[in-house]
Amino acid sequence: MLKATKLKVEVIARRSPAWLAPFTGQSVRTVREHLLRSQLSPKLRSKLQAAKKVTVVFVGSDEIAKLNLEFRGKDKPTDVLSFAPIEADSLGELVVAMPVVRAQAKMNQHSVQSELAYMLLHGILHLLGLDHGRVMFGIQDAVFDELRENWLS
Numbered sequence: 066m067l068k069a070t071k072l073k074v075e076v077i078a079r080r081s082p083a084w085l086a087p088f089t090g091q092s093v094r095t096v097r098e099h100l101l102r103s104q105l106s107p108k109l110r111s112k113l114q115a116a117k118k119v120t121v122v123f124v125g126s127d128e129i130a131k132l133n134l135e136f137r138g139k140d141k142p143t144d145v146l147s148f149a150p151i152e153a154d155s156l157g158e159l160v161v162a163m164p165v166v167r168a169q170a171k172m173n174q175h176s177v178q179s180e181l182a183y184m185l186l187h188g189i190l191h192l193l194g195l196d197h198g199r200v201m202f203g204i205q206d207a208v209f210d211e212l213r214e215n216w217l218s
Contacts, residue, residue, distance in 0.1 A: 070114065070115060070117050071117070072093070072094055072097055072116060072117065072118070072119065072156075073117060073118045073119075074089065074090040074093045074118075074119055074120075074121065075120040075121070076089045076120075076121050076123070077120065077121070077122045077123065078122070078123035079123075081123060081163075084178075085123065085163075088178060088181070089121050089181070089185070092178075092181065092182045092185050093119055093121065093185055093189070095182075095212065095216055096182065096185055096186045096189055096208065096212070097113060097189070099208045099211050099212060100113060100189065100190075100204070100208055101113060101114065103204050103207060103208050104204055104207070105193070109193045109194065109195070112156075112193060112194075113156070113189075113193060115154070116154065116155065116156035117154040117155070118152065118154060118155045118156065119155065119156040119157065119158070119159065119189070119192070120155070120157075120158040120159070121158075121159045121160075121161060121185070122158060122159070122161070123160075123161050123162075123163055124160055124161070124162055125162065125163075125164060126162050126164045126165060127142075128162075129142050129143055129146065129160060129161075129162035129165070130142040130143075132146055132160060133146065136148075142162055142164075142165050143162065143165065144162060144165045144166055144169060144184050144187075145159055145160065145162075145184040145185070145187060145188040146159070146160045146188075147159055147160075147188045147189075147191035147192045148160070149192070150192075156189070156192050156193075157192040159185065159188040159189070159192070161181070161184060161185070161188070163181075166180050166181050167180075169184075176217070178217065179213065179217045182209075182212055182217055183209055186205055186209060186212070187205060190204065190205055
């Protein structure tokens, strides 16, 4: 079995709370560990193991709405967008709208941290090439259940 490389998480956030960058880095690394133990195909597991970097950019609702319109043709804010890597050793880039994450946390009766971890998990699955469907949501739900039991409070 191929050993996973160390993953650097670059967090870009303006005017963010002090907890955001460290929590995001830890979340991405923890999600990765759980995904590597999940039912990923060998090809996706290899891709995740080989990645050395992932970038997470935090933006507001207006900025993510513009990106959502430009790249997905949907004229509304969304929670997370995933962009394929430009660099060979990168998994890619996640763009997260914290105002949307906060609203969804309230609606789903989760902590903001739990909702953010869920969105990071969702985005990473898209970076691996999975689309919304039974396989993706099955992996996502199983890994999130593990995260809630073992890591998230």
